[in-house]
Amino acid sequence: MHSQAQVSPANVPRDELKxxxxxxxxxxxxxxxxxxxxxxxxxxxxxxxxxxxPLYIARRRYWREEDVIAWLESRPQQLEAAE
Structure with a gap:
């Protein structure tokens, strides 16, 4: 079981991203x-x-973490407006 702790681009240090x-x-x-x-x-x-x-591996979806973080960082105002 994985943690429900929420991660956001702001609290994921770039040097920790693989x-x-x-x-x-x-x-x-x-x-x-x-x-x-x-x-x-x-x-x-x-x-x-x-x-x-996504990448599909054995019919499951996976993403490159770096791609998702970069996408989020490029869209801060749009995501905040949707909330």
């Missing part, structure tokens, strides 16, 4: 503010958001 670390959808949802799987699916379907595309 460039090729892949994370599952559950961690992506946590990093993105505890969003639901349906919200993640909607973000993936919306071409205007340009959310990073």
């Amino acid at each position: 460039p090729n670390k892949i994370i599952p959808a559950s961690e992506v949802r946590d990093i993105c503010g505890g969003i639901s799987d349906m919200s993640l699916w909607r973000w993936l379907q919306d071409p205007e958001l340009k959310f990073p595309r």
